[in-house]
Amino acid sequence: MLDHYREELTGFYEALRRQQYLYFSGQKDRFELEPIFDRYSDLFREDTIQELKRLLDQTPQHFQTQREGIRRLIACAEEHFLQRSVVELTEQIAEREGRAVIGVDGREVPFHRVTELLANEPDAARRRHINEQRLRIIRQNLELHEERIRRMHQGSRLLGYDNYWSMVENWPGSALRRTTDEFGDFLHRTEDLYFRHLERELADSLFLAVDEADRADVERFLQLHEYADLFPADGVISAYRETLREMHIDLDKQSNIDIDDVQRPRKSPRAFCAPIKVPEEIKLSISPRGGVVDYETMLHEGGHAQHYAWTSPALPVEFKLAGDAAVTEGYAFLFQYLILDPLWLDELLRFPGSQSLVTSLWLRKLFYLRRYVAKLTCERQLHTTEDSSSSGLQYARALTEATGFRHTSDEFLHDLDDRVYTARYLRGWLFEVQLREFLRTRFGKRWWKSKKAAHLLIDLWNTGERYPVDELATLADLGTLSVEPLIHEFTNALS
Incomplete structure (x- = not known):
């Protein structure tokens, strides 16, 4: 099972990272994550996570490297179980922000260029005017963000955790409490x-x-x-x-x-x-x-x-x-x-x-x-x-x-x-x-x-x-x- 899982997970990461690169480097107009999560959906189902946990239980304690690898795979599956539940919201937020513009001196400036405008603007009053337009766009997407985080929190409870924080704390290397x-x-x-x-x-x-x-x-x-x-x-x-x-x-x-x-x-x-x-x-x-x-x-x-x-x-x-x-x-x-x-x-x-x-x-x-x-x-x-x-x-x-x-x-x-x-x-x-x-x-x-x-x-x-x-x-x-x-x-x- 592990060899096949790793092979599929490698393909998932390649497809996901390529999509992210093409979109944020300006080579694609659409942020298309959903087809990738659909193609690799078997990796992140609840029953797959349970199967990985059973495999961890069956792996002897002295096989430390193998056990650590399985723990990583469980954490990865849990993370992307949640990501899959919000994938359409993630796409919507990215595409809305990608299309959004603000008006400055009679010209339209893309939302993703606003921080550059703020960095180059010497006048404090103008910076505040520009930033208020940036915040207006952010507020327009607030309901999408709220629904997205609500689903992530709900998903962590579905996986058996008290809350999202305790789920991440359980992942290898997170060190939330220590940090x-x-x-x-x-x-x-x-x-x-x-x-x-x-x-x-x-x-x-x-x-x-x-x-x-x-x-x-x-x-x-x-x-x-x-x-x-x-x-x-x-x-x-x-x-x-x-x-x-x-x-x-x-x-x-x-x-x-x-x-x-x-x-x-x-x-x-x-x-x-x-x-x-x-x-x-x-x-x-x-x-x-x-x-x-x-x-x-x-x-x-x-x-x-x-x-x-x-x-x-x-x-x-x-x-x-x-x-x-x-x-x-x-x-x-x-x-x-x-x-x-x-x-x-x-x-x-x-x-x-x-x-x-x-x-x-x-x-x-x-x-x-x-x-x-x-x-x-x-x-x-x-x-x-x-x-x-x-x-x-x-x-x-x-x-x-x-x-x-x-x-x-x-x-x-x-x-x-x-x-x-x-x-x-x-x-x-x-x-x-x-x-x-x-x-x-x-x-x-x-x-x-x-x-x-x-x-x-x-x-x-x-x-x-x-x-x-x-x-x-x-x-x-x-x-x-x-x-x-x-x-x-x-x-x-x-x-």
């Missing part, structure tokens, strides 16, 4: 540091006081326009290519990685990685516009691409694509935060004396951490109480307090990722800090120029998603993952 506990006082411990720097940055770059800052200002804050000339659009891909070359990895010889930088009207402006067949076919979609966020996103998605491209083809599908996503997020963050390294900025981007930029980037990293810690608290309430209204109000309050930018409840469900992916990001951040410090200690401050460091990373990438992130950290001699190194870094960088 919630570890980040429990993170906001308090970083609050003074964050707001001291935020107050100065908002005044200097956006001419706003903290109590005036709004969700409409976030993209402009993140974009760091005063440094725009250092991050031209035509340098985005070359910065990634040159970084790999320094690591003795030749991107041009990686035939399994296809960088799609073709401009299309419906293409998502944000870079993304689509591991269609691992490791044989990895798509990296990008629409270069320039700016620091473009470079960060390219490096991040490029980190995903390297991980999947070097994954061993001998691994079964559950250890390639159905593992702990905190692992691949950690590798993505490792590449992304090269932009915080003054040596990398000097030697790769030819920007010496970058301390003021680096300090600003550290503040923005802390913004993201505080935002995701606050989000996790709200998601826990939503998935345990199933009350989207009160959870939305908590979202508005918690994100406003955590980030200093006034949020509303309107975009809570729009901002929600399935399977509590927020926790995977947070554990990925923990992994990245300790992996980077390990590389610096072993190979020096310019570890990204070391062939031996690259070989070590390739050895890790080769394991795919075989190990949950905490286990991988132990096996790689990084130590037990902890929030302390993260807080220590912020304290050093921003004090």
